Amino acid sequence: MRHRIFIAINLPGDIKDKLVSYQNKIERLFTSYRAEGSGMGLCRWTKKENLHITLEFLGYLADEELMELCQKTKEMASTKKSFDIHLNEICYGPPDKKPPRMIWVVGEKIKEFNLTPHITLGRIKTWQFRQIEPEERPEINKDIDLTFEVKSIEIMESQLKRGGSEYTILESVQLLKI
Numbered sequence: 001m002r003h004r005i006f007i008a009i010n011l012p013g014d015i016k017d018k019l020v021s022y023q024n025k026i027e028r029l030f031t032s033y034r035a036e037g038s039g040m041g042l043c044r045w046t047k048k049e050n051l052h053i054t055l056e057f058l059g060y061l062a063d064e065e066l067m068e069l070c071q072k073t074k075e076m077a078s079t080k081k082s083f084d085i086h087l088n089e090i091c092y093g094p095p096d097k098k099p100p101r102m103i104w105v106v107g108e109k110i111k112e113f114n115l116t117p118h119i120t121l122g123r124i125k126t127w128q129f130r131q132i133e134p135e136e137r138p139e140i141n142k143d144i145d146l147t148f149e150v151k152s153i154e155i156m157e158s159q160l161k162r163g164g165s166e167y168t169i170l171e172s173v174q175l176l177k178i
Contacts, residue, residue: 002060003170004158007073009053009085010169011119015148019105020048022090022144023121026103029138042129043103043122050167053085053117055153066155070171073155077173083112087146093118099129103140151175 011019023045030042061069087107092100105119129137155171 002062003066005061006057006156007055008154008156009150010154011051012148015146016048016051018146019051026140043124045122046120051119053119055113070155073173077175080112080175082149082151082175082178084147084149085117090140090142090144100124
């Protein structure tokens with residue numbers, strides 16, 4: 001059997017609550033921009049339980065590959081200390097795409113993994129978004145200040161379903177305490 005796998009940082013409940021509150025405010029901005037005559041919104045919003053930071057998307061892995069990944073991840077985690085993540089902005093993303101495809105929360109670079117974290121709050125329906133003149137598009141850029149400690153990383157499975165992706169934690173690997 002093949003599994004759609006990624007490695008992620010899951011978010012504490014209070015951070016998810018705060019992000020959902022930002023998401024709700026942005027959603028209200030977007031509700032006035034419905035696709036012509038359809039009543040459909042411009043964005044598909046990420047469910048609270050699916051908010052996370054992807055460290056690496058690995059694609060489809062067989063059972064044997066998944067077992068090997070779990071072992072390697074445990075070995076790697078045994079050398080990494082827990083660390084803080086600071087989220088500091090809400091913006092359209094990715095920055096090199098015009099029009100944008102997502103609404104992101106971004107943060108300061110994670111030195112431990114050499115990447116800049118982002119959390120997808122919503123996926124923009126590009127065709128509908130293009131119908132809005134650029135100067136009339138909702139202004140969503142906002143500075144924020146959210147910090148949390150990362151104590152574990154997770155090996156996650158993504159199952160694509162009609163109502164959106166469903167994520168399952170297959171393995172949670174604890175980092176060393178600071």
